[in-house]
Amino acid sequence: MKSEQPVAQLKVNSSGPIKIFLVDDDAVFLKLLEIGLRQQGDFDIETFATGERCLLRLSHHPDVVILDYHLDGIDKNAINGIETLDKIKAFDADIPVLMLSSQDKIEVAVDCMHHGAFDYIVKSESALVRLQKMVTTVAGYKKMEKTLNWYMKIAAANTIH
Numbered sequence: 001m002k003s004e005q006p007v008a009q010l011k012v013n014s015s016g017p018i019k020i021f022l023v024d025d026d027a028v029f030l031k032l033l034e035i036g037l038r039q040q041g042d043f044d045i046e047t048f049a050t051g052e053r054c055l056l057r058l059s060h061h062p063d064v065v066i067l068d069y070h071l072d073g074i075d076k077n078a079i080n081g082i083e084t085l086d087k088i089k090a091f092d093a094d095i096p097v098l099m100l101s102s103q104d105k106i107e108v109a110v111d112c113m114h115h116g117a118f119d120y121i122v123k124s125e126s127a128l129v130r131l132q133k134m135v136t137t138v139a140g141y142k143k144m145e146k147t148l149n150w151y152m153k154i155a156a157a158n159t160i161h
Contacts, residue, residue, distance in 0.1 A: 017042040021062040023054045025073035036128040051084030058091045064138045069101035089116045096138045
């Protein structure tokens with residue numbers, strides 16, 4: 001199942017593909033997600049098994065982060081998805097974070113949204129399709145935002161003269 005509009009056609013910036021950080025402690029799911037996204041678009045993907053590892057690489061400026069809610073499968077002392085989300089937002093509030101979880105509970109989704117998640121996606125058979133659509137949406141928003149900022153700079157420069 002492919003989305004109608006190819007994800008590969010959307011670029012967040014003109015210098016390259018959409019940069020995605022995938023963060024999940026389930027190595028099999030992480031690899032399936034990476035392969036599925038690579039097959040659907042032109043992405044620069046970095047994968048991480050813990051939130052801590054992801055946080056160390058935020059200086060690489062991801063366009064979007066796909067983040068698991070729990071993150072305690074490898075290290076029981078690892079920070080969870082919500083703590084990771086909070087630290088990502090503290091680093092750069094404009095990085096869109098898509099939260100993933102096997103929990104289909106409204107309370108978990110609401111909690112993620114209150115912490116600044118762009119969306120909450122339940123791990124299921126349709127999760128990859130939904131993620132592809134959300135990455136496309138995020139890329140479109142970021143592209144529009146960059147274009148708007150460019151026009152605003154031009155307008156500001158013209159009002160100064």
